[in-house]
Amino acid sequence: MSPEQFLQRIQKAAPAPVYLFLGPEVYQLGACRRALVEKALAPEDRENGLSRHDLEETTLAGVLDDARSLSLFAPNRVVWVSGAESALPRGRAASDDENSAAAELSAYLKRPTPGAVLVFEASRYDFEGEDRAKMERVQKFYSAITEVVELRPYTLESARRLAQDLAKEAGLQIGLAEIGLLVESLASDAGRIANEIEKLRLYTGGTRKVTADDILRLVPNAQASTIFALVAALGRGDRKRSLDSLDTLLREGEYLPLALTFLATQFRLAMAARESGLKTAQQIQAKFTQQGIRIWRDRAEQVYQTVSAFPGEKLGRAIQKIFWADKALRDTRPDDRVVMEELVLSLTN
Numbered sequence: 001m002s003p004e005q006f007l008q009r010i011q012k013a014a015p016a017p018v019y020l021f022l023g024p025e026v027y028q029l030g031a032c033r034r035a036l037v038e039k040a041l042a043p044e045d046r047e048n049g050l051s052r053h054d055l056e057e058t059t060l061a062g063v064l065d066d067a068r069s070l071s072l073f074a075p076n077r078v079v080w081v082s083g084a085e086s087a088l089p090r091g092r093a094a095s096d097d098e099n100s101a102a103a104e105l106s107a108y109l110k111r112p113t114p115g116a117v118l119v120f121e122a123s124r125y126d127f128e129g130e131d132r133a134k135m136e137r138v139q140k141f142y143s144a145i146t147e148v149v150e151l152r153p154y155t156l157e158s159a160r161r162l163a164q165d166l167a168k169e170a171g172l173q174i175g176l177a178e179i180g181l182l183v184e185s186l187a188s189d190a191g192r193i194a195n196e197i198e199k200l201r202l203y204t205g206g207t208r209k210v211t212a213d214d215i216l217r218l219v220p221n222a223q224a225s226t227i228f229a230l231v232a233a234l235g236r237g238d239r240k241r242s243l244d245s246l247d248t249l250l251r252e253g254e255y256l257p258l259a260l261t262f263l264a265t266q267f268r269l270a271m272a273a274r275e276s277g278l279k280t281a282q283q284i285q286a287k288f289t290q291q292g293i294r295i296w297r298d299r300a301e302q303v304y305q306t307v308s309a310f311p312g313e314k315l316g317r318a319i320q321k322i323f324w325a326d327k328a329l330r331d332t333r334p335d336d337r338v339v340m341e342e343l344v345l346s347l348t349n
Contacts, residue, residue: 017112023151027190049074
């Protein structure tokens with residue numbers, strides 16, 4: 001189940017005896033943990049009723065023994081077990097040991113301790129990429145647990161929705177373009193998004209609208225934010241802002257071919273929009289979404305600004321200049337500043 005489904009269930013019904021939380025998304029994990037503890041334990045029981053274990057430091061058998069024990073100080077208990085991946089045996093005898101450990105867990109599941117909620121947290125691996133096989137092994141080991149919550153990383157879309165919801169709750173005045181800049185600069189990290197929104201709330205005092213400069217000022221190490229600022233400024237032909245953003249990237253040692261990759265993507269989208277005869281940001285968003293390219297309104301606005309700033313054959317020449325700039329950056333010992341400044345000047349003349 002998803003974290004949202006878990007939160008809905010925990011509000012309406014008593015907790016299950018055993019849960020498995022899978023995945024690396026710690027923001028959602030924190031919300032689920034708080035909801036579970038609040039549901040299972042009365043405020044006066046939370047100090048004595050909540051036990052924590054780490055399977056890197058103890059054994060599964062020891063955890064199960066603790067879950068079976070009754071507390072003299074709390075009628076209900078939550079036993080939270082992190083590092084659940086460490087229960088999987090290693091080495092030549094791993095298969096036999098794994099079957100034995102899984103059998104111990106199955107035995108507990110058949111007769112769970114009344115009033116106790118046992119939670120296994122496996123947050124080390126992701127669901128995709130190189131971790132996929134390891135995650136599948138964890139899932140197989142804990143397959144006897146039926147209540148499984150998958151904590152998948154936020155997509156760009158879901159992170160945008162979260163940021164909008166958090167900003168609304170905080171009473172923060174922030175536009176869609178600034179939301180997009182914040183989310184993209186923080187790589188859709190939900191925990192960081194929540195922290196930065198709180199910082200912005202305190203910084204602006206809720207008395208004015210958040211600007212892009214506010215975001216760049218409060219997240220000085222979010223180099224990606226400066227990349228997107230550079231792309232946006234070049235896309236609308238803003239020489240001064242482009243040079244300012246470039247100077248920041250150079251001072252912070254950013255990998256400049258990455259900026260060119262984002263820039264090339266925006267100009268190619270602008271070329272496709274022009275060839276399709278799209279005249280407004282709404283038409284651009286609708287067209288690309290129809291083709292399966294997820295594009296937000298503020299990104300559609302940036303593409304529209306690029307179409308407007310580079311009329312006629314100028315857009316095609318700009319794409320060629322980006323290609324040659326990228327090639328120049330990859331040459332032996334290039335002067336990155338000279339290459340990028342020449343590109344900025346040629347695109348904003």
